Amino acid sequence: GSADFDLYRPSEEHDMLRDAIRSLSEAKIAPHAAAVDEEARFPREALDALVANDLHAVHVPEEYGGAGADALATVIVIEEVARVCASSSLIPAVNKLGSLPVILSGSEELKKRYLGPLAKGDAMFSYCLSEPDAGSDAAGMKTRAVREGDSYVLNGVKRWITNAGESEFYTVMAVTDPSKRSKGISAFVVEKSDPGVSFGAPEKKLGIKGSPTREVYLDNVRVPADRMIGEEGTGFATAMKTLDHTRITIAAQALGIAQGALDYAKGYVRERKQFGKPIADFQGIQFMLADMAMKISAARALTYQAAAASERGDADLTYQGAAAKCFASDVAMEVTTDAVQLLGGYGYTRDYPVERMMRDAKITQLYEGTNQIQRVVMARNLP
Ligand code: CAA
Numbered sequence: 001g002s003a004d005f006d007l008y009r010p011s012e013e014h015d016m017l018r019d020a021i022r023s024l025s026e027a028k029i030a031p032h033a034a035a036v037d038e039e040a041r042f043p044r045e046a047l048d049a050l051v052a053n054d055l056h057a058v059h060v061p062e063e064y065g066g067a068g069a070d071a072l073a074t075v076i077v078i079e080e081v082a083r084v085c086a087s088s089s090l091i092p093a094v095n096k097l098g099s100l101p102v103i104l105s106g107s108e109e110l111k112k113r114y115l116g117p118l119a120k121g122d123a124m125f126s127y128c129l130s131e132p133d134a135g136s137d138a139a140g141m142k143t144r145a146v147r148e149g150d151s152y153v154l155n156g157v158k159r160w161i162t163n164a165g166e167s168e169f170y171t172v173m174a175v176t177d178p179s180k181r182s183k184g185i186s187a188f189v190v191e192k193s194d195p196g197v198s199f200g201a202p203e204k205k206l207g208i209k210g211s212p213t214r215e216v217y218l219d220n221v222r223v224p225a226d227r228m229i230g231e232e233g234t235g236f237a238t239a240m241k242t243l244d245h246t247r248i249t250i251a252a253q254a255l256g257i258a259q260g261a262l263d264y265a266k267g268y269v270r271e272r273k274q275f276g277k278p279i280a281d282f283q284g285i286q287f288m289l290a291d292m293a294m295k296i297s298a299a300r301a302l303t304y305q306a307a308a309a310s311e312r313g314d315a316d317l318t319y320q321g322a323a324a325k326c327f328a329s330d331v332a333m334e335v336t337t338d339a340v341q342l343l344g345g346y347g348y349t350r351d352y353p354v355e356r357m358m359r360d361a362k363i364t365q366l367y368e369g370t371n372q373i374q375r376v377v378m379a380r381n382l383p
Pocket of ligand 1: 094127129130135136137138139160161162182236237238240241243244318367368369370373376377
């Protein structure tokens, strides 16, 4: 019946949400995107605009004060913000990444305590898995959490932490039993204000310069035992389950960056005249635009399908999340590179946004697992 075909198009509610987030992004976020990049400063205007419209953490369930948006709605928000400013899109994306361990595996008490402030916009959430010597091999982490009475004492260094310093709350994975590798890792909520928490200098990056990336230092940080997320020894599985869902948000970010680059290039080639006519009249240019649009369509289909799998909790989610992230991020790199090509020398300058989009796209092939790791994950979970 016709209901089956609705699977292939977002609902009216999703379309309305897209209209709302697109207008907000164009009015309040796009005007600051170049300055945020140039000055490598946190996009405060974007955070304020997203919070004012309840779009900073739409995934938080209603029972904890959130909007209770589904995975596709969350994807649409991130996609539309990324279309104008990739750095700003990490606000809703990392709020989901940081808090999803609590949503998936946390006690009722932890959910009440930490999701409320996130939903209200009083706090952001970051996710601390990687370390200086544990990137792709996340289970090789060294950060320790040692039980002492009713507390755990955490020591170690977490690296590449998105929005570190800006977030109030941090999900931290740490080793509670060194003899068990991944089964000896536990997850905790750490607060910025906990004594012993401090941050490294912001990394100087190629792109997403508005989103601070810093080390998080844990120096004898004592947290009550009830801040453990789930049971002792389940932290690695929780971290991996989280990434199954949130790799789709990185796919969304990649998709938005690519769409932003195509939209800009499309307008440019209609205006730019050479040999007495708009360069859009040349077939060589038209074919590039056609390829860019085709790749974006394919990436969007994969991303929305993965979002539906995330929402339903499908058995093949691990594969779907990895496939969407891997494919969409490669598309973002290709499309943004082509957008720079279409603008020629102008595209290579900071007077136009496409070189920023190309620099921002690169990270989507790296974080939440490199695209080589995505292939490892896909190969282990073939459909
Ligand atoms: N769901 C549930 N449990 C899972 C799981 C999943 N998808 N994947 C693994 N597990 C659990 C299982 O319990 C498994 O044990 P069993 O084999 O008994 O089932 C256990 O974890 C160990 O799994 P593996 O043996 O597969 O572990 P591994 O050491 O081989 O690692 C890996 C697998 C896929 C390479 C993983 O280490 C990985 O994903 N690496 C990349 C890390 C990553 O993505 N980092 C991104 C950091 S976040 C970031 O970038 C954030 C940012 O700021 C934006």
